Amino acid sequence: MFKRISFTVNGKAFNYEVDVRESLLEVLRNRLGYTGAKKGCGVGECGACSVLIDGVPFDSCIYLAVWADGKQITTIEGVASKNGDLSDVQKAFVEEGAVQCGFCTPGLVLTTTALTESGKDYTREEIKRELSGHLCRCTGYQDILKAAEKSLEGHICTCVDSPHYKQQQAEKVEER
Amino acid sequence: MYDIKGYYEAETVNEAVALLAENPNLKIIAGGTDVLIKMHGGQLEEAELLSLRKIKSLETIRRAEDGSIAIGSMATFTRVFNDPILRETIPILTEAAISMGGPQIRNIATIGGNVCNGATSADSASSLFALNAQLKLQSQQGERLVPIREFYLGPGKVALKPGEILIEILISPADYEGFGGHYIKFAMREAMDIATLAVSAVCKLQDGKFEDVRLGLGVAGPTPLRCLEAEEYAKGKTVSLETLSEIGKLAVKSAKARTSWRASKEYREHLVEELTQRALKIAIVNAGGVELV
Numbered sequence: 165m166f167k168r169i170s171f172t173v174n175g176k177a178f179n180y181e182v183d184v185r186e187s188l189l190e191v192l193r194n195r196l197g198y199t200g201a202k203k204g205c206g207v208g209e210c211g212a213c214s215v216l217i218d219g220v221p222f223d224s225c226i227y228l229a230v231w232a233d234g235k236q237i238t239t240i241e242g243v244a245s246k247n248g249d250l251s252d253v254q255k256a257f258v259e260e261g262a263v264q265c266g267f268c269t270p271g272l273v274l275t276t277t278a279l280t281e282s283g284k285d286y287t288r289e290e291i292k293r294e295l296s297g298h299l300c301r302c303t304g305y306q307d308i309l310k311a312a313e314k315s316l317e318g319h320i321c322t323c324v325d326s327p328h329y330k331q332q333q334a335e336k337v338e339e340r
Numbered sequence: 341m342y343d344i345k346g347y348y349e350a351e352t353v354n355e356a357v358a359l360l361a362e363n364p365n366l367k368i369i370a371g372g373t374d375v376l377i378k379m380h381g382g383q384l385e386e387a388e389l390l391s392l393r394k395i396k397s398l399e400t401i402r403r404a405e406d407g408s409i410a411i412g413s414m415a416t417f418t419r420v421f422n423d424p425i426l427r428e429t430i431p432i433l434t435e436a437a438i439s440m441g442g443p444q445i446r447n448i449a450t451i452g453g454n455v456c457n458g459a460t461s462a463d464s465a466s467s468l469f470a471l472n473a474q475l476k477l478q479s480q481q482g483e484r485l486v487p488i489r490e491f492y493l494g495p496g497k498v499a500l501k502p503g504e505i506l507i508e509i510l511i512s513p514a515d516y517e518g519f520g521g522h523y524i525k526f527a528m529r530e531a532m533d534i535a536t537l538a539v540s541a542v543c544k545l546q547d548g549k550f551e552d553v554r555l556g557l558g559v560a561g562p563t564p565l566r567c568l569e570a571e572e573y574a575k576g577k578t579v580s581l582e583t584l585s586e587i588g589k590l591a592v593k594s595a596k597a598r599t600s601w602r603a604s605k606e607y608r609e610h611l612v613e614e615l616t617q618r619a620l621k622i623a624i625v626n627a628g629g630v631e632l633v
Contacts (some may be wrong), residue, residue: 208444222444226376296442296530
């Protein structure tokens with residue numbers, strides 16, 4: 165059973181017949197050649213397949229391709245500029261040594277990119293929470309967090325007196 | 341590729357119930373974070389899916405005229421967490437929402453799917469139990485309301501009749517106004533985890549006494565459950581550590597904990613006793629009471 169859908173990937177328009185059984189990840193990788201999204205666990209746990217759909221991170225392995233109708237999709241291939249210059253987020257990942265085998269990196273860069281484009285301020289706890297849907301088996305998370313914080317420079321809420329920050333801290337204590 | 345034999349999508353609730361009436365074998369898919377994972381694992385084969393994703397009307401969260409909070413079944417956990425009405429009126433639900441999965445999962449998983457999947461570990465369920473939520477179900481024959489306590493029949497089994505769709509979750513003002521609450525998800529990690537035990541407590545106070553207490557537990561039995569004996573005991577009792585201690589003991593009586601790979605029966609019972617008291621302590625403060633130390 166096939167269905168014709170229209171969507172864009174990194175700004176490029178597609179009008180495409182997809183099999184209703186296909187995940188967005190399969191269409192991106194196997195049919196369109198966007199292999200930046202990685203297939204990890206296949207059940208939405210590792211985050212390696214994350215792409216941005218209308219600017220919001222989703223696990224493309226548990227997202228049916230037919231749902232992409234009318235959506236704007238961004239994969240890691242669409243993050244660097246056309247002439248190949250790395251984006252600020254990508255540079256931050258390189259500079260902080262947050263890149264090792266590279267399997268988790270596309271997803272982490274995309275989620276961090278979404279955070280930088282949200283226009284919101286984040287506490288460090290919130291950054292951790294926003295990145296919690298990505299598993300990394302090699303670097304450990306410290307350098308990744310540093311890279312995310314570097315990317316969000318100027319948008320990190322550190323004012324310890326803000327109600328926002330206090331609430332975050334209180335929540336943390338309560339959870340323990 | 342997923343083992344999907346047929347795929348239908350509806351743009352309105354009426355269209356969906358008509359399709360479902362025609363073909364009662366259709367498996368409803370909302371966000372897909374349970375259905376697709378079951379298909380991936382082979383627990384669900386040759387599925388014929390009916391997608392509700394295009395029904396925008398089911399995504400709304402609103403305050404109805406009578407003050408009831410109405411949450412559309414297709415509201416995602418991200419939407420539930422960020423919703424200003426829910427944050428103000430029933431924060432135990434937004435606390436539950438943010439504890440669920442990771443951001444990418446919360447961006448797509450829906451509260452209706454979470455409830456209809458029938459898991460005792462559903463992160464929204466214990467709070468919805470404590471809030472006496474009513475579920476509005478619709479079929480071609482019309483609508484009916486089912487209290488959430490009657491909805492869970494067993495592990496993965498819910499009271500949806502063939503042809504029915506959960507369209508809205510309702511919480512009446514009598515069940516949240518004047519109440520303070522707190523939700524505790526006890527799990528091994530702080531993200532991407534299934535609860536070892538979940539406790540949702542709400543209470544209403546008057547003159548240093550409990551006017552009303554409701555305790556919802558997740559993973560303390562085959563379905564989410566309420567601690568009715570403890571709740572009954574608490575009514576009219578002075579707010580004190582002694583009362584809380586008794587409530588904790590009585591809560592264990594309502595639990596039907598069992599051993600699983602996540603935790604033993606004894607450990608879960610210990611958690612029920614301890615966490616109901618901890619949750620209530622904070623609920624008391626949120627209800628305008630004093631901090632018990």
